Amino acid sequence: MSETGYTCQQVMHITRLSQRQLGYWRKTGLIIPKQRTSGGHARYSFADLLILKTARKLIDAGVSVQRIRKSITSLTDFLPSCNIPLTELSLVATGDMILVLHRKTAFEALTGQEWIYSVAELEREAATSRGIVEPEQKELFTTSENTHKNTAVNQ
Amino acid sequence: MSETGYTCQQVMHITRLSQRQLGYWRKTGLIIPKQRTSGGHARYSFADLLILKTARKLIDAGVSVQRIRKSITSLTDFLPSCNIPLTELSLVATGDMILVLHRKTAFEALTGQEWIYSVAELEREAATSRGIVEPEQKELFTTSENTHKNTAVNQ
DNA sequence: AGCAGACAAAAAATACCATTTTTGTTTGTT
DNA sequence: AACAAACAAAAATGGTATTTTTTGTCTGCT
Known part of the structure; x- marks a missing residue:
């Protein structure tokens, strides 16, 4: 037995x-x-x-079985030969989608569309795109007044 | 001037x-x-x-302006007083949604619904839920036969 | 216990239409 | 250059009906 x-x-x-x-x-x-x-x-x-x-x-988490199905098939396409250890992967899911996080990138399990965006990165980018730098606030979407100014503009 | x-x-x-x-x-x-x-x-x-x-x-990334609108208003609700440094935030967006990543958690910008799931955590959990531990593969969704067995107990 | 089949209820996806939002383009004003 | 107004095209949304998928429950079989 x-x-x-x-x-x-x-x-x-x-x-x-x-x-x-x-x-x-x-x-x-x-x-x-x-x-x-x-x-x-x-x-x-x-x-x-x-x-x-x-x-x-x-x-x-509210993901439907059909989405799980599709995610499985597309994930096996994107990650074919297992060179990504399981421990380095994280799944983030809400009802609508399944994201696979790996190191600093993220991609959607279904489409494979990749999109990660670090706000810090943006900040550097915007600062360098013009010489003008005007370290004002570091809020995300607000433009209110609340300042804990960092000394420099970036890093 | x-x-x-x-x-x-x-x-x-x-x-x-x-x-x-x-x-x-x-x-x-x-x-x-x-x-x-x-x-x-x-x-x-x-x-x-x-x-x-x-x-x-x-x-x-395919997000509609209407979604951006809603996300802005709800984000200013969730993160009112800027105690979260901009550099610690990351946005992940696909056409359907905008996720805000902060440290080890993620939440949707619109609803605030939070859901993070680490696969590594799952592995431990599953292993302990039964005494039996059978470290086989570390694939995510595949069960194919491939390689790098850890200190195997298996077959 | 494990499986399969059949039926119906629940859940999810899809398709379609009406409405609203967003954008391009043009014209004119300061 | 910046702006506003007006018209139309494109994109996005909301709602509803239709179809497909998934699940529970039951029955019978091994």
Whole structure:
């Protein structure tokens, strides 16, 4: 015996996903455990469990299963050969989207569109684009008066 | 003379925004320069320039002006008294939303909804939820067979 | 226990239309 | 040069109806 892998019940308990969900996801190809018992019953690996727990978290954050689906397929395109350690990745999700943060960049899981914008960076950019520098405020969108002026304009 | 601030033309050149846009945004209250020449002409401050450059970047990322509007108003609500240094903030935007990253958290500029999820954290969590630990792969969503096994206990 | 099938309810995505917002262009004024 | 006003085109939004996806529940099978 000593079948490796998690049984359906265990996975259900750990992830709080229903049997129906696991079954449907298997059937529709979202997560298909590679291992099977001799009787043809599913055995989920630890990696599968990670995926399922991730999916659970995303669902809790309001992401629909369809979005998760699309994100999975496009992520496997963008990050094909695993040279990005899991520990360096962060997911940020709201109902509308899933972002993958890696070091100083971010890209949307679905489209792969990348867009990170550091305000500090902008500040330098704007300062250098003209000789004129007028270190006034450092607010984001407000132009009110509240000054904790930094000595220099940048860095 | 020595009027401080940027003229319309300068701003147009720096931000690649049209005169029509600047005018409309003034009229509708998106960005209203406080300074004026004696003739009543607008003079944009450096802070205004930062805002405009930010807006430009957001537009380039596919964010609509209406979203930018709403984000501005709600951000000034969430971050009222500037105790968050500008250099610690990052904006991440795609067409659908604007996220504000601050340290280890992220929240949507519009709703303020917060949601950050570190995959590394998940890994620990999943590992401890059962005694069984089976460090297999460190992929995100793939379960393919590839490489760099850690001190394996497995197969 | 684990699976599959069938039915219906709930949730999500899609398509379409009406309305509003934004922008370009032109004209004229200071 | 900067601005305002006016018209039209383009973009974005909101709302509703339609379709698809997902899930729960039930039944039966191994």
